[in-house]
Amino acid sequence: MKRIGLIAGNGNFPLLFGKEAKKRGYFLVGIAFHGETSPYLKRIADKIFWLKPGELTKCFSLLGQEKIKQVVMAGQIHHDRLFKEKLPDEELKSLLKTLPDKRTDSLLRAISEKLKEARIELLPSHIFLSHLxxxxxxxxxxxxxxxxxxxxxxxxxxxxxxxxxxxxxxxxxxxxxxxxxxxxxxxxxxxxxxxxxxxxxxxxxxxxxxxxxxxxxxxxxxxxxxxxxxxxxxxxxxxxxxxxxxxxxxxxxxxxxxxxxxxxxxxx
CATH class of the missing domain: 3.40.140.80 (LpxI C-terminal catalytic domain)
Structure with a gap:
């Protein structure tokens, strides 16, 4: 069975993607975040792992562990949590220090490059959902x-x-x-x-x-x-x-x- 990863933020977007991926016969591995991702995702994903926002190292480790070669990012993670909470992850701290700024595109592009280095393809977020x-x-x-x-x-x-x-x-x-x-x-x-x-x-x-x-x-x-x-x-x-x-x-x-x-x- 084909495997696909889902880095799931908040809202219905990740749930809709998950349902469509399952319809197409994918084994769905969900990376979910406390305080953001809907608990309903556990009813859709074949496997789900719950992380704190910012646990970048653990996220990448789990994707590797689950032999994920393709992943989708769907749903928002509240950007203001970068300011409100202590960052738990040294890799994320190091990544943030290399960025010229912490705007959404700057951060997400840097994460996409990290995925590429790990030989994981980041797919368009609307894949399977173009009808929406x-x-x-x-x-x-x-x-x-x-x-x-x-x-x-x-x-x-x-x-x-x-x-x-x-x-x-x-x-x-x-x-x-x-x-x-x-x-x-x-x-x-x-x-x-x-x-x-x-x-x-x-x-x-x-x-x-x-x-x-x-x-x-x-x-x-x-x-x-x-x-x-x-x-x-x-x-x-x-x-x-x-x-x-x-x-x-x-x-x-x-x-x-x-x-x-x-x-x-x-x-x-």
């Missing part, structure tokens, strides 16, 4: 107004700048004003921060200009839509073919119920 990539068009009943489109265009311009600098993926705008830019806190907290200023915000989530499909692919699920409902946000704009749309039916149903527009791509 958001297709171009308006996915909801509510269509953006003319003013909404102006803000979407403005938000995309700002988002292109921040993604190019690997600061974040999400920008919240209204009436040509930037209300919040995502940094380390993640999309949902960025939306909540923006909503302190006004209702009816436009949320733009964008992939990096040269997005590495092996990691940090933009992901949207039902949790973000629930956040938009609570904060009275009205439009979510996404990139086509570079954003994973999880819980699709629930996302569209709730958006339709609450009058939220989901737009993928540019105005026609």
């Amino acid at each position: 990539l958001a297709e171009e068009g308006i996915l909801t009943r509510r269509k953006p107004t003319e003013d909404d489109w102006k803000d979407i265009k403005f938000g995309r311009k700002i988002a292109a700048e921040i993604t190019g600098l690997d600061i974040g993926q999400t920008v919240c705008v209204k009436n040509g004003v930037v209300l919040a830019i995502e940094a380390i806190e993640g999309t949902d907290k960025t939306i909540r921060r923006a909503s302190r200023f006004t209702r009816g915000i436009i949320v733009v989530k964008k992939a990096k200009p040269n997005q590495d499909l092996r990691f940090d692919l933009p992901v949207i699920g039902i949790r973000t839509i629930k956040t938009m409902v609570k904060t009275k946000a009205k439009v979510l704009a996404l990139d086509p073919e570079k954003t994973l749309l999880l819980d699709r039916e629930k996302v569209i149903a709730l958006s339709n119920q609450k009058g939220i527009s989901i737009v993928v791509g540019d105005e026609k």
Whole structure:
């Protein structure tokens, strides 16, 4: 039986990948992290190992022990844990010292190079899940107004700048004003921060200009839509073919119920 590894962060993304890998006949070895990975993964994986975030040496040792030659990274590990917790791993400490900065791409690219040195191939994170990539068009009943489109265009311009600098993926705008830019806190907290200023915000989530499909692919699920409902946000704009749309039916149903527009791509 073919073997594949899963380095699993939080959310449903790792679970969906795991289910699809099993459907295709893979023996799935999960590397899970306390305080991040859903316990449900143990029902999907053939083998699962629980680590503390940052235990890089142990992660690589387990992948070697299990004879894993291909691995996927799916789901986020909260980046702020680098600041909140003592790092348990000397190899990770050494790796961090070699980096010019600790932005997401810098860290994940360094880890991918370590995997390569160990002769482990890091596969695109959406492998087996390409059917979940958001297709171009308006996915909801509510269509953006003319003013909404102006803000979407403005938000995309700002988002292109921040993604190019690997600061974040999400920008919240209204009436040509930037209300919040995502940094380390993640999309949902960025939306909540923006909503302190006004209702009816436009949320733009964008992939990096040269997005590495092996990691940090933009992901949207039902949790973000629930956040938009609570904060009275009205439009979510996404990139086509570079954003994973999880819980699709629930996302569209709730958006339709609450009058939220989901737009993928540019105005026609």
